[in-house]
Amino acid sequence: MKILATVKRVPDPETSIKVKPDGSGIVTDNVKWVINPFDEIAIEEALRIKEKVAGSEVVLVSIGGNAAPNDVKEQLRTGLAMGADGAILVVTDAALEPLVVARALAKLVETEKPDLVVMGKQAIDDDSNAAGQMLAELLGWPQATFASKVELSGDQKSATVIREVDGGLETLRFPLPGIVTADLRLNEPRYASLPGIMKARKKELKEIPIGDLEKAGLDVSGRTQLVKMEPPPKRQAGKLVESVDQLVELLHTEAKVI
Amino acid sequence: MGDVLVFAEHQHGKFPKTTLVAFAAGKDAATKYGGACHAVVLGTGTDALANEAAAYGMQTVFQVENPKLEHYLADAYTAALAELVKAKGIETVIATATAMGKDLTPRLAARLNAPLGADISEINADGTVMRAMYAGNVFATLKLAGTTRVISVRATAFEAATKDGAGKIEKVSVTLAEGALTMQFVGLEEMKSDRPVLTEARIVVSGGRGLKNGENFKTVLEPLVDELGAAMGASRAAVDAGFVPNDLQVGQTGKVVAPELYIAVGLSGAIQHLAGMKDSKVIVAINKDAEAPIFQVADYGLVADLFKAVPEMKEAVHKLKS
Incomplete structure (x- = not known):
């Protein structure tokens, strides 16, 4: 079977994020860029399915720049080194909203014809948690978001997915093709091995200018517009207490919360 | 509109x-x-x-x-x-x-x-x-x-x-x-708990990697949680380490909570955790590392070994109530 796994280039989660003085975006100097952590989990899941189902193929897909300082090829090479078979980068320097991302992915699905698309449940930069659900709708496919376990039927015609929902675990079943978005505990992503990194250099990384997809009917006009970004209000640090007794006393008499 | x-x-x-x-x-x-x-x-x-x-x-x-x-x-x-x-x-x-x-x-x-x-x-x-x-x-x-x-x-x-x-x-x-319509509901396995729901609780007590293992969540943290009638939460690190279910995760990739009182125990206060709790009315941090970032958002900080401080706090709260 053929599996697409999506990759977004995001600032390392440990990076301290600052807003540009003019509010147009974030300061990107000295930011370390990584694969969105949930996309790493998605890639790992795709690879595990490939290892179980003979003759499977994993293709990474991403949207973004192809040159420094915004070269998504770095992240795609990492994914290829983990074991994916090939990668496709839709080249654009524009920051696209989830709906446009989903439309572009839908175009790739038309040509690649995967049986399954595995995505991270959210990107840790804009935290929208939307592209997977939108892609499912645009394709008219079933969706299983926040997946913690994915099982394919013996004939690979359907999937049973356990989802992390409020207050428990929900089990869904649907015929393939479909969309799965990965939650934290779906798996633990592997590291790229040295031989994997060597092999990755020879794997195909196809670049498609976004204009090519527009000629094929992709609508890149968004439905939302960023007006401005600003830093959140800062919370003042309080005081250190000496003992547990003093802490409980203050919570009772001063803060009046217990 | x-x-x-x-x-x-x-x-x-x-x-x-x-x-x-x-x-x-x-x-x-x-x-x-x-x-x-x-x-x-x-x-x-x-x-x-x-x-x-x-x-x-x-x-x-x-x-x-x-x-x-x-x-x-x-x-x-x-x-x-x-x-x-x-x-x-x-x-x-x-x-x-x-x-x-x-x-x-x-x-x-x-x-x-x-x-x-x-x-x-x-x-x-x-x-x-x-x-x-x-x-x-x-x-x-x-x-x-x-x-x-x-x-x-x-x-x-x-x-x-x-x-x-x-x-x-x-x-x-x-x-x-x-x-x-091709999606089919198979079942829902609910996490049964007598505690308040995390997103509705007046008090939340969250544990981090400092708890060291899942057993300590039960034996060290839970008595305080129940003494306070609180909900229990956890940091992503504690969930990642398998100490507690993901359902308890507070943060950017988990639940966002804003209780009257949030007590952070043995968790450093990573950016992604703060995203889920920094709008709480009163924040308490208990951590043995005085440099932990959680102290920068805490109203009350206690630099102490949680394995000593948490049982003590449970006793002190019990005494206060009686």
């Missing part, structure tokens, strides 16, 4: 507090947009729920009963809502950003080719909305284009609605095309 439709999520025949938040956000939006606030209840056997929703000041409660809507499924619920939105001339759909709301709203927005405001903390009269990005390090103002929009609201950003009206109920039927 016209009429607002609130998606009234329900569980076990009840509205969780997060749904009352959606009612409040819906009324807020309707006031600002100059329209009426309606709600929709989807499912089977929803008479009592529809009546209750009407009491929260919803002008019309659309009651959509269909066996295909018995369990929440993204494809069927999207189809039903899209049909209702078009039939009733709704311009704004509002749900709370719960697991269900986050699953549903993007799909509905794509169906309607409408802008999505995800996890919104403020709705403005000029058609803009505000939301946190980058784990709460950025607040963005977004303009939503066009007349139809879909908004999921952050549960901690609005007060729960109170019962202040009596709207009417209108039964609506929808055509759910058989072939288009």
Whole structure:
């Protein structure tokens, strides 16, 4: 079977994020860029399915720049080194909203014809948690978001997915093709091995200018517009207490919360 | 910007507090947009729920009963809502950003080719909305284009609605095309707990990697949690390490909480954790590392070994109560 796994280039989660003085975006100097952590989990899941189902193929897909300082090829090479078979980068320097991302992915699905698309449940930069659900709708496919376990039927015609929902675990079943978005505990992503990194250099990384997809009917006009970004209000640090007794006393008499 | 439709999520025949938040956000939006606030209840056997929703000041409660809507499924619920939105001339759909709301709203927005405001903390009269990005390090103002929009609201950003009206109920039927719906609900394994729900609790006690293992959550942290009548939470690191289920995760990729009292035990306060709790009214940090970033947001910090301090605190709270 053929599996697409999506990759977004995001600032390392440990990076301290600052807003540009003019509010147009974030300061990107000295930011370390990584694969969105949930996309790493998605890639790992795709690879595990490939290892179980003979003759499977994993293709990474991403949207973004192809040159420094915004070269998504770095992240795609990492994914290829983990074991994916090939990668496709839709080249654009524009920051696209989830709906446009989903439309572009839908175009790739038309040509690649995967049986399954595995995505991270959210990107840790804009935290929208939307592209997977939108892609499912645009394709008219079933969706299983926040997946913690994915099982394919013996004939690979359907999937049973356990989802992390409020207050428990929900089990869904649907015929393939479909969309799965990965939650934290779906798996633990592997590291790229040295031989994997060597092999990755020879794997195909196809670049498609976004204009090519527009000629094929992709609508890149968004439905939302960023007006401005600003830093959140800062919370003042309080005081250190000496003992547990003093802490409980203050919570009772001063803060009046217990 | 016209009429607002609130998606009234329900569980076990009840509205969780997060749904009352959606009612409040819906009324807020309707006031600002100059329209009426309606709600929709989807499912089977929803008479009592529809009546209750009407009491929260919803002008019309659309009651959509269909066996295909018995369990929440993204494809069927999207189809039903899209049909209702078009039939009733709704311009704004509002749900709370719960697991269900986050699953549903993007799909509905794509169906309607409408802008999505995800996890919104403020709705403005000029058609803009505000939301946190980058784990709460950025607040963005977004303009939503066009007349139809879909908004999921952050549960901690609005007060729960109170019962202040009596709207009417209108039964609506929808055509759910058989072939288009392929998702099938198999089952729900619920986490049973006698404790308050994490997103509704007045007090939350969260543990981090400093607890060292899952057993210590039970033997060290839980006695304090129960003494305080609190809900238990955890950092992503503790969930990653397998100490506790993901359902307890507080943070950017887990739940967002804003209780009156948040006690962070043995957790460093990584950016992604702070994103889920820094709007709490009072924050307490207990950590043996005086340099831990959690102390920068804590109202009260105690630099101490948690294995000593937590049992002591449990005793002190017990004494205070008696």
